[in-house]
Amino acid sequence: MIETVTKKYDSIDNTFCSYRVTYVNSNRVKSVPLDPANTDYQAIQEWIAEGNSVIDNPPE
Amino acid sequence: MALSKVDLANQVENQLPQNLVANNLPFRNIIINGDMSIAQRGTSANTLASSGYYTLDRFKFQAISAGVWTMSQDTNVPTGQGFAKSLKMDCTSTDAVSGNDLLIIRQYIEGQNLQYLKKGTANAQSLTASFWVKSNKTGTYILELYDVDNTRQISKSYTIDSADTWEKKTITIDGDTTGAFDNDNGGSLIVSFWLAAGSDYTSGTLSDTWSSPTTANRAVGQVNLADSTSNYINITGVQLEAGTTASDFEFLPVDVNLQRCQRYYQVLADGSQQTLSMIGLGFYYSAVLMIMAIQYYTEMRATPSLDNVSGTNYYRIFANGTNDYFDDFFLTSTNTTNKVCDLRNESDISGATGDIGFVRTENAASFVAFDAEL
Numbered sequence: 001m002i003e004t005v006t007k008k009y010d011s012i013d014n015t016f017c018s019y020r021v022t023y024v025n026s027n028r029v030k031s032v033p034l035d036p037a038n039t040d041y042q043a044i045q046e047w048i049a050e051g052n053s054v055i056d057n058p059p060e
Numbered sequence: 061m062a063l064s065k066v067d068l069a070n071q072v073e074n075q076l077p078q079n080l081v082a083n084n085l086p087f088r089n090i091i092i093n094g095d096m097s098i099a100q101r102g103t104s105a106n107t108l109a110s111s112g113y114y115t116l117d118r119f120k121f122q123a124i125s126a127g128v129w130t131m132s133q134d135t136n137v138p139t140g141q142g143f144a145k146s147l148k149m150d151c152t153s154t155d156a157v158s159g160n161d162l163l164i165i166r167q168y169i170e171g172q173n174l175q176y177l178k179k180g181t182a183n184a185q186s187l188t189a190s191f192w193v194k195s196n197k198t199g200t201y202i203l204e205l206y207d208v209d210n211t212r213q214i215s216k217s218y219t220i221d222s223a224d225t226w227e228k229k230t231i232t233i234d235g236d237t238t239g240a241f242d243n244d245n246g247g248s249l250i251v252s253f254w255l256a257a258g259s260d261y262t263s264g265t266l267s268d269t270w271s272s273p274t275t276a277n278r279a280v281g282q283v284n285l286a287d288s289t290s291n292y293i294n295i296t297g298v299q300l301e302a303g304t305t306a307s308d309f310e311f312l313p314v315d316v317n318l319q320r321c322q323r324y325y326q327v328l329a330d331g332s333q334q335t336l337s338m339i340g341l342g343f344y345y346s347a348v349l350m351i352m353a354i355q356y357y358t359e360m361r362a363t364p365s366l367d368n369v370s371g372t373n374y375y376r377i378f379a380n381g382t383n384d385y386f387d388d389f390f391l392t393s394t395n396t397t398n399k400v401c402d403l404r405n406e407s408d409i410s411g412a413t414g415d416i417g418f419v420r421t422e423n424a425a426s427f428v429a430f431d432a433e434l
Binding site: 001008010011012015017018020027028029030031032033034035037038039040041 | 110245246345349361362363364365366367368369370371388389390391392393394396406425427431432433434
């Protein structure tokens with residue numbers, strides 16, 4: 001079960017490059033590409049649609 | 061002694077089992093890892109209550125409020141059938157299951173692997189499912205095929221007759237002349253072994269012909285395997301093939317089986333197998349950014365996620381005579397495809413720009429894998 005989703009930014013060009021996902025009661029972390037065919041990406045979109053919020057700290 | 065004319069065709073027909081002659085198409089099994097031999101994520105996982113992939117490759121645990129389970133790769137197999145492993149579900153906490161509760165073991169199949177079935181045409185092929193099953197809980201179980209692309213499904217019931225006894229089940233499913241599978245890498249067909257179903261799925265009449273789904277008709281008669289902590293089920297030898305008869309299970313060499321699984325999930329490093337496991341070469345793009353270039357063992361179904369266990373100093377890069385420890389990796393979409401990716405760390409490391417070093421695991425719990433499952 002997803003616990004947090006954080007936007008990851010590429011420090012080379014400051015573009016949004018992937019999601020970092022943590023899970024409840026787990027030290028497993030997923031780095032999820034922005035690909036609609038990826039089922040973790042799909043799960044994040046469903047998680048957002050359920051009203052959950054993505055942590056977003058864009059580089060300044 | 062003079063040589064006589066040899067009728068080779070007759071010798072083949074007479075000496076080989078008939079089903080090897082008539083039905084021996086290679087890769088006829090639509091199911092991947094049907095002999096339960098590959099378990100890259102691990103051989104056992106306990107306290108399972110939410111859906112996910114936990115142990116055996118390609119077989120997903122799907123659950124909504126249906127107890128708590130241990131899922132494992134088991135060595136209990138039907139005698140004399142050639143199998144070495146089975147999938148075992150063991151109930152550790154019960155649930156009465158109601159409403160939309162469910163418990164399913166399922167496999168998603170890519171549409172591009174199903175085109176030869178000619179679904180959605182007048183020539184649609186029948187399918188035959190065969191598998192071995194053993195449980196303490198006798199009664200009616202449901203096998204369901206679900207067409208994701210066209211939202212259609214068909215359910216077939218089978219009976220476990222004798223407790224604690226391996227039984228082989230064979231189920232033939234008519235071809236569906238409505239709705240073609242998409243010819244792509246998406247999940248088009250779901251093969252589901254129902255193990256428990258709430259009343260939402262059981263209150264109608266079993267839909268044993270292809271049709272648009274009616275929820276109440278999907279799992280009518282299904283026993284509740286979650287009603288006792290004594291309950292378990294073992295499954296192996298799962299085969300789904302075109303035609304109306306079941307051929308012998310198609311055993312594949314372990315390397316072929318593994319490679320087929322790696323299209324969906326592959327492990328790059330596992331500290332539990334080798335604490336100081338080599339991952340590859342990395343370099344310092346800058347003083348605070350380390351990058352590794354990775355080529356997967358085999359092309360993956362889609363751009364994968366990085367599946368990574370994070371922990372303090374679980375990984376390190378050794379460069380220019382110095383160890384530099386870090387906790388985990390991330391990947392970037394711009395440099396990641398279904399063939400290659402870059403792995404990075406920029407939260408923990410500190411080095412000299414341009415230095416190259418080898419990267420390895422540093423803890424028995426360290427784990428790096430790529431996940432492109434359906």
